[in-house]
Amino acid sequence: MASDVTPPRLPRRGVTISDVARHAGVAPSTVSYALSGKRTVSEPVRRRIERTIEELGYRPHAGARALASRRSQILALMMPLRTGVYVPILMEFAAAIVTEARSHDHDVLLLTGESGSAGLQRVAAGAMADAVVLMDVEEDDTRVPTLRELGRPAVLLGLPDDRQGLVCCDLDWEAAGRLAVASLAELGHRRIGLIGQPTAVHERHTGFARRFTDGLHDEGARRGVHTAQRPGEATFGELRAALDALAAELDGLTALVVHNEAIVPLVLEELSSRGVEVPGQLSVVCVAPQTMAAASRLTGVSIPVEDIGRRAVQLVMQQLDAADVAPVTLLPPRLVDRGSTAPPGR
Amino acid sequence: MASDVTPPRLPRRGVTISDVARHAGVAPSTVSYALSGKRTVSEPVRRRIERTIEELGYRPHAGARALASRRSQILALMMPLRTGVYVPILMEFAAAIVTEARSHDHDVLLLTGESGSAGLQRVAAGAMADAVVLMDVEEDDTRVPTLRELGRPAVLLGLPDDRQGLVCCDLDWEAAGRLAVASLAELGHRRIGLIGQPTAVHERHTGFARRFTDGLHDEGARRGVHTAQRPGEATFGELRAALDALAAELDGLTALVVHNEAIVPLVLEELSSRGVEVPGQLSVVCVAPQTMAAASRLTGVSIPVEDIGRRAVQLVMQQLDAADVAPVTLLPPRLVDRGSTAPPGR
DNA sequence: CTGAAAGCGCTTACAG
DNA sequence: CTGAAAGCGCTTACAG
Structure with missing residues (x-):
């Protein structure tokens, strides 16, 4: 065992926003505003801050940010792996959702398995995720009541029978x-x-x-x-x-x-x-x-698939931005002729 | 648009640990210890706390916990979607990893796409994830140097040529x-x-x-x-x-x-x-x-597949527990006879 | 066995 | 245009 990898590698105290502020000669709040753009910061100061961030390799602490801003920047994706579903499509959805989420500065937490409502509860009520996308929704889906109680922004891929107060997105x-x-x-x-x-x-x-x-x-x-x-x-x-x-x-x-x-x-x-x-x-x-x-x-x-996945994320982001959102979005199908149809009879 | 779903649904100020403490007539720290088990709590007090948590529907705030404990309880899973890979196997790995991670009280953040090193950086340096599992590792994988710099617990599924200081797990x-x-x-x-x-x-x-x-x-x-x-x-x-x-x-x-x-x-x-x-x-x-x-x-x-995925998570958890870990774990293959082989010659 | 307090690293009113 | 300070909700030494 002499060759074992020496582990702990403690989360070595990282560079904090205060370190950046000190090095750049400004207040932490100014660094924060320079980063978020929620307040104008003069060009020279902004440049100084950006350079310092680069030099020190500063990365905002996700947890601290989530705590202060009440936003985790995380989207939960519930992907039950049920029999009979065509797995490559699921992955294509997942990839589209991750890509679109990233473009909205969100990461994606993957929930699989039959944890259903329990998973939703844990992730949403604990503020681990800002919002959730549910895949493979059944007509009488047990996750629906839980979802409604949680009152978190959500989008269902599919149409449950009872969709009162929920936002759904699917192919028509x-x-x-x-x-x-x-x-x-x-x-x-x-x-x-x-x-x-x-x-x-x-x-x-x-x-x-x-x-x-x-x-x-x-x-x-x-x-x-x-x-x-x-x-x-x-x-x-x-x-x-x-x-x-x-x-x-x-x-x-x-x-x-x-x-x-x-x-x-x-x-x-x-x-x-x-x-x-x-x-x-x-x-x-x-x-x-x-x-x-x-x-x-x-x-x-x-x-x-990609359009639906991306649209779902957009719908969830709009809810996070407090925008009104249509309860049902059905994307129109499109016929692509590749020559395998013709009039009948030889 | 009258039927639009009324959105914001603000993260209604949730129940906090202080609320629980007040209702149960104890200090917040006692609630915390009752939850984590890191200190003994007398039976009656523990019961009172548990009842209160149930009644109020308390869920610890993930961000606050991550900030204070320096642990996000999140595992990042890097799953590049490359051409030629058999997608259902990827999903089987993902499912096994999520399941095992959950049994160690961790959730899984899904990174796809070609973000490679950048994704690692963001997620690990920002303390969003405690550790990372890399799938589909190539012999000369560009993520390896970044991973080493980050110094976070990690497991690679596959064997890169240069694996100095890294932990790998794969089928033999x-x-x-x-x-x-x-x-x-x-x-x-x-x-x-x-x-x-x-x-x-x-x-x-x-x-x-x-x-x-x-x-x-x-x-x-x-x-x-x-x-x-x-x-x-x-x-x-x-x-x-x-x-x-x-x-x-x-x-x-x-x-x-x-x-x-x-x-x-x-x-x-x-x-x-x-x-x-x-x-x-x-x-x-x-x-x-x-x-x-x-x-x-x-x-x-x-x-x-399931064994490998689970083992990978165990290896990463051992690192988080500061345990020594073998640098390379190769699972032995097993031959299953289903009758499609026989001596040659008709 | 339990409590009071400091601190984790951010964001965001509040001032100027 | 910028700073000082409070506060987000936990955990964990420090005391007793």
Whole structure:
């Protein structure tokens, strides 16, 4: 154990704002104002302070700042890791949220696991976080009542049934479902199948899945188009069964909508191994993030993951700035044509 | 805009430790000691305090605590999102780290993006985090010098070339490579192909990929076994080319090692569509987390993601407790037989 | 076993 | 345009 890393490395007393003030020949308050810009500071003084900060390597103590200003500059991100969710999308959300938060001078605290309400309580009531963003919100989400009690600025990614007093942000999933069907219907398709989210996601009553299928079926009904759906599970066997079931239910299926990121590559492979030409024999529309490689060959309703994440942070920052905020922000879906749809019939 | 959510919701002056003290008829310090356990508090007093805390819904102010105690109870997790990394593993690490951190009464601050050294600086020098865990460490990682300067407790997941004074934790990737070859060699295989990490990962000089291949080839050489490798990219076309190239280079290939999580399902599908029986005609060993569904049909060298993540946090906590810590902790790989290997020859 | 007090390092009215 | 001072809400020696 002779080679062990000698540890403590005590938080060596850092440079404080008073040190900076002394070296620059000003009062600590002036340093503070120079840093925050909340009061005008004369050019020469400001320059002197900036130079001193640089020289001494001064960094404001986060805790002290939080205590005095009543702002931690921390945003809590609750990201439950539930079965059936497509993890890369979660990470893309997280990255967008971190990036946008940083641009508002905030850091992001990551809460995972099932701690739900307890985590919210600890982090918000203890003033560890100024605000919170909740991901993967269910229709009847247990975190909602807690969130309301806390009375902290928050944004939910998703729409719970009871959203009184809360701010929500999401893709307009119903419009996405409509768009998928409408784009195919206008090409002349009359029998459209959907491979959707895994059963686990539906059973959990995650709103987006239901809103998407509602939009899709409703638009189909409005246009006299036959639609049918099967859940998408992540094995070839189940995928094959689902495709066969759709073909059987919709005799003469000419178009397929895939709302399941994990399955897109499998669908492509399966169709090609069956010798089904896309779009010659079957039109395919997928619902996936713009960034997803496997989806790059398919016409799709793109999920603007980065936009949603950034917007969520903006909404939370506006609340911190005491601005009025719309209770529901739904981002419109966009259809990106990548050539995998065509009029039906060979 | 009449329906807008009325915002500010000012951080309504919370209950403080003095409030609790007054209501319980004790000094604030006694409340503090009752909470921290750093001093004995008589049973009746402790009970009174606990009841009062419950009644008033008291939560210590994180910033005040950090300022007074010089501990933020926050662990920073640097998770660069680089191309070629398998995102679900990152999330599994993150989840394990959050869970273990919570069990040590710490929360996790998430740093992504390329902020590298700047992020470290801000978070550690500003006392926002007590310690840091770095993921996806490269052999010549630019964050290493900064980390050393900061002198904060830290653990690197991975082994940089220069690790003087640093604490590292990882799977023993070289042993994993040896184990994969040894297990096949002992069955009698003499020509073993490897589908490895994507080119992007190798080019970045991420140490684990090189250590794995070094171990694999070296063990092969020691045993007089022919080995060859190709990078694994995420499309069927490239996978087919790689398999063909391996078969050509190792005429009479009887075993395949797959060290690429994203590709495991594709490999299985491709082999089955080629009519190759596993393990009858080809033995397959994959290197993947135990939790990965697609790998559940293959004999594998399992990556103990959760163990590594938890251990990393333990190592960082030991440093915070001023304990001596081994500079390098390598977790041994484990072979899990799931029946996809057999002696060669039909 | 418990209390009174100093101090952690900032921000922000209050003065000038 | 700038300074002196109070205060944010805790923890931890110092006393008893």
